[in-house]
Amino acid sequence: MSDWLIGLEAIADPLVLLLIVCGVSIGIVVGALPGISATVGVAILLPFTFALEPIQGTMLLLGIYGGAVYAGSIPAILVRAPGTPASAASVDDGNALARQGQADQALKVSVLGSTLGGIIGVILLALLAPVLASFALGFGPAAYFMLALLALTVVAAVSEGRMLKGLISGALGLAIALIGLDTIQGFPRLTGGSPELASGIDYIPVMIGLFAVAEAFLQFENRLGISLKAKGQRFSPGLGWLKKLAPSAILGSVIGFIIGVIPGTGGDIGSFVAYNEAKRAARKDRRNFGHGDIRGLVSAESAKNAGTAGALAPTLTLGIPGDVTSAVLIGAITVHGLQPGPALFDGSPDLVYGIFIGFLVVYLVLLLLGWFGSGLWARMIERVPATYLWPTGIVLAVLGSYSLRSNLFDVMVMLIAAVLGYVMIKGGFPLAPLIIGMILGPIAEEGFRLAMILEGDLSWVLQPLPLVLLLMTVASAGFALRRELRSTAS
Amino acid sequence: MSAQHAETPNTETEHSQTQPSTQVSRTADRVFAVVVLLLAAGLGLAALTFPAATQDSDPGTAALPWLITAALAVLGVLLLLRPQPSAVLPPASVRRTAAAILILTVVYAGLLDVLGFIPSTFAFLCCASRLMGGRRWLQILLVSALTAAALHLLFAGLLDVHLPAGLLEGVIP
Amino acid sequence: MSVHHPDLHRRVLAGTSLALGAALIITACSGPDQQSVQAEEGFPSRSIDVVVPFAPGGSADGTTRQLVAEAEEACGTSFVIRNETGGAGSVGFRSALDSTPDGYTLGTAAIEMSILEHFGIVDILPERDVQGIIQYSEQPVAIAVPADSPLETFEDLQTSENDRMTVATSGTGSIYHLGFEGMALVAGLEDRLVNAPFDGTASALQAAMGGQTDAVTAGAAELRPFVESGDLRALAVFGDPVDYFPEEVPTLEELGYDWDSTAVLGIYAPAGTPDEHVEFLSDCLDEARQSESFSEYMETTGLNQVHRDAQEFDAFLDEEYDRYGEVVREIGLVE
Known part of the structure; x- marks a missing residue:
């Protein structure tokens, strides 16, 4: 208990609180911009943190992290343009609500879900940290492969009613992910000798083109401007609303946290998996999923922010980063001569428990800023005339993909994806499976091939963790298949 | 005209009824099917040139491309056999x-x-x-x-x- | 609902095609000429671009930023960093090497410049394309095992009853993989040790600590924290272990094997850069390297300072290219 008090003492410093508020605000800006992610914000401010105390610098970075992961959903809800890949699962339900004049409610669901996810995640992190280290280490290539398979079954959930086209979209994503250097064999696949292609097609410009720019093209066609109702309805929550959200939010948080703990997967797929499970848990009452169901939205939102806490587990306990942002975080801690790992818990409880408490504060600040900001952002977007809104949206998309690595190549990728997205929308193909395929393809392939190399044969399938995941995959796929057969029969 | 773009086959049919000039047919899906089959063929041909695995138990760099080729081929044929009516060409x-x-x-x-x-x-x-x-x-x-x-x-x-x-x-x- | 204006479209279309034509002409005229460039009086007269081929936050990015920040005074100009990442560094290398060799575009060098060509990933021949300027740090590759492994010494690798041991590396074709293969060849271990190519060093370290593999090869600076914390045990280091490991960890040379393998950090320019400029930059960057705050930064990030001047560094990259080419051919990775 005294560790918590030491942590509290470290956080109860006006400068730390100020840095948290700054961090969350910066995070919301960078997260809402397409292509600019938490990583960029964190990397820019990293040198600045060298001058600060470890806890101060860490809290600034964590503020950016939490804020950015939350804010990716603001443009996803308002203009179908997810700011970060983790928000792609929020597009369908969030934007459907906005189109029904419920933008304010959708944004409030998003901020509440993100906050709940973050807080539940941090609590799980603090309680389970020592166990999580061995869980993360025990997650070998075989388990990665099985996890990717399980997550791939989500394709079925996001393409209900048009399974065939959803599967084509997913297979296309898998094929795009083939491009580039195969790290197992050192062979450049489908690159035609181009060094740009050797690094593979990044899924962030693809996502920007597929969602944001394709949507802008459609708006040019219609010239109708933003499809929010001119007078968006203000929303005030009631107890019944919270009760309806709670189960999905808790489920999403737990799922997002667990997936976040596994190094290298991050929160990008956690939100899709959580969405899938929330939809399944809704049983007969899931007709509205994909068309503006707040339970679907809240599950994806809570999962992506619970993932931020999960990613800290391997970072703090092992010194192994869960994603790029936590890699930068490790840099911010080690520059002060501290080494993340079990020793950090004994040697610097003020830092470790300060991080736990500080991350909770980050999410409380986020709740305040996000809750009162939600009406503001919806109105801001409504006020900008469509004449300027969509052209600026395209400029932001070009900028976002350019800034990934100061390279026009990613802008070209983004434009091709935009045309592809436009054609796919017109042809009735769901877009999300393509992104899911692109993210999961490499994880699945590497996992499978490494497992084969390590074991020499297929015996790894029968190891406990992979086997459990395999059974879950079979159940999930079987469930989706039965659902599809029933809907075609009726 | 509805602000919502074609999201599901259902809304697409509604969509097209309000817009007589929009061409509705199953042709679009047949075209998509052919494109998917061509992609499968292209990927399969490229995978033929990939080197064999350098380690005994590794399925190799061509394994996943082959799998995706097969999947695209099957899905393309299915789409060719069961095309949905959809509106692709706007006025x-x-x-x-x-x-x-x-x-x-x-x-x-x-x-x-x-x-x-x-x-x-x-x-x-x-x-x-x-x-x-x-x-x-x-x-x-x-x-x-x-x-x-x-x-x-x-x-x-x-x-x-x-x-x-x-x-x-x-x-x- | 707006009204359609057919002539508006026509005008916009005509305008855009005009602009497109103009763009093509301008780009055709402004291609960089790859001829060698005349030395400029009063160099440098403007800011110098530095292409970092890896993501922000990594050691290449951090050390470059710190070094050029110190060098502003010594070199008498400002530096603009730009991260062009991807393809194990090939995108950034290619971008810097394709620029005009006038001393105004430099790049952060890594040992991958001498490796990538062997795999047909990118066409970079250090001898033909690269002008080394300065090397400021290096870390030898080392092999380590999990703390609970029965392998206690390097010799145990050769005598262990287990004749199929997996070694986690950071991907086929990476320096830690080729360093491992070169070691296996000279130590006669190529049939006992199996390369398990993970996606990056972090994943490889995770796999070894989690007991997924029997051993791991990685850079000494990257292994050091886990060796110090007792999670991993270093068996041998493939080079000079300056500042990284306790003395009891043997080098391959001490064990009687002729193989060394080192990852480096440095600055280079495209070949054809005037000698005067290369010398000027090499000197002022060296001055920055020796500054107190850069030394302090290197110490806190756990990297050593091993200096090579322009000629030494240039020759080093050429030699490494040949050495790794031999390894790649010998293990049959490419025909």
Whole structure:
């Protein structure tokens, strides 16, 4: 208990609180911009943190992290343009609500879900940290492969009613992910000798083109401007609303946290998996999923922010980063001569428990800023005339993909994806499976091939963790298949 | 006209009923099916040239490409056999706008490195706002210039993104 | 609902095609000429671009930023960093090497410049394309095992009853993989040790600590924290272990094997850069390297300072290219 008090003492410093508020605000800006992610914000401010105390610098970075992961959903809800890949699962339900004049409610669901996810995640992190280290280490290539398979079954959930086209979209994503250097064999696949292609097609410009720019093209066609109702309805929550959200939010948080703990997967797929499970848990009452169901939205939102806490587990306990942002975080801690790992818990409880408490504060600040900001952002977007809104949206998309690595190549990728997205929308193909395929393809392939190399044969399938995941995959796929057969029969 | 674009086969049919000029047929899905089959063929041919695995138990660099080839082929055939009616071609006037904004965006991306961020963005915003139906020239020029400058400030100034300076090389910090 | 204006489209279309034509002409005229460039009086007269081929936050990015920040005074100009990442560094290398060799575009060098060509990933021949300027740090590759492994010494690798041991590396074709293969060849271990190519060093370290593999090869600086914390045990280091490991960890040379393998950090320019400029930059960057705050930064990030001047560094990259080419051919990775 005294560790918590030491942590509290470290956080109860006006400068730390100020840095948290700054961090969350910066995070919301960078997260809402397409292509600019938490990583960029964190990397820019990293040198600045060298001058600060470890806890101060860490809290600034964590503020950016939490804020950015939350804010990716603001443009996803308002203009179908997810700011970060983790928000792609929020597009369908969030934007459907906005189109029904419920933008304010959708944004409030998003901020509440993100906050709940973050807080539940941090609590799980603090309680389970020592166990999580061995869980993360025990997650070998075989388990990665099985996890990717399980997550791939989500394709079925996001393409209900048009399974065939959803599967084509997913297979296309898998094929795009083939491009580039195969790290197992050192062979450049489908690159035609181009060094740009050797690094593979990044899924962030693809996502920007597929969602944001394709949507802008459609708006040019219609010239109708933003499809929010001119007078968006203000929303005030009631107890019944919270009760309806709670189960999905808790489920999403737990799922997002667990997936976040596994190094290298991050929160990008956690939100899709959580969405899938929330939809399944809704049983007969899931007709509205994909068309503006707040339970679907809240599950994806809570999962992506619970993932931020999960990613800290391997970072703090092992010194192994869960994603790029936590890699930068490790840099911010080690520059002060501290080494993340079990020793950090004994040697610097003020830092470790300060991080736990500080991350909770980050999410409380986020709740305040996000809750009162939600009406503001919806109105801001409504006020900008469509004449300027969509052209600026395209400029932001070009900028976002350019800034990934100061390279026009990613802008070209983004434009091709935009045309592809436009054609796919017109042809009735769901877009999300393509992104899911692109993210999961490499994880699945590497996992499978490494497992084969390590074991020499297929015996790894029968190891406990992979086997459990395999059974879950079979159940999930079987469930989706039965659902599809029933809907075609009726 | 509904603001919602074709999201499900269901809304697409509704969509097309309100727009008599939109062509509705199963042709679109057949075309998609052929494209998918061609992709499968192309991927399969490319995978033929991939080297064999260098380690005994590794399925090799060509294994997943083969699997995806098979999946695309099966899915393409299924789509060919069970095409859904869908509306793909919008009316001619709308097609022109779509083509115009696409070309405009491509040219914009191409000019980014040559003219620099601010001039090319300014030009793009002017043309695109005009295309979006903007009438008042003075307002368009003013808003475009301010937006371009503000974005430069945000990205180059605050977010430390390296933007091409182009014509304004040495003029802007 | 707006009204359609057919002539508006036509005008916009005509305008865009005009602009497109103009763009093509301008780009055709402004291609960089790859001829060698005349030395400039009063160099440098403007800011110098530095292409970092890896993501922000990594050691290449951090050390470059710190070094050029110190060098502003010594070199008398400002530096603009730009991260062009991807393809194990090939995108950034290619971008810097394709620029005009006038001393105004430099790049952060890594040992991958001498490796990638062997795999057909990118066409970079250090001898033909690269002008080394300065090397400021290096870390030898080392092999380590999990703390609970029965393998206690390097010799145990050769005598262990287990004749199929997996070694986690950071991907086929990476320096840690080729360093491992070269070691296996000279120590006669190529049939006992199996390369398990993970996606990056972090994943490889995770796999070894989690007991997924029997051993791991990685850079000494990257292994050091886990060796110090007792999670991993270093068996041998493939080079000079300056500042990284306790003395009891043997080098391959001490064990009697002729193989060394080192990852480096440095600065380079495209070949054809005037000698005067190369010398100027090499000197002023060296001055920055020796500054107190850069030394302090290197110490806190756990990297050593091993200096090579322009000629030494240039020759080093050429030699490494040949050495790794031999390894790649010998293990049959490419025909």
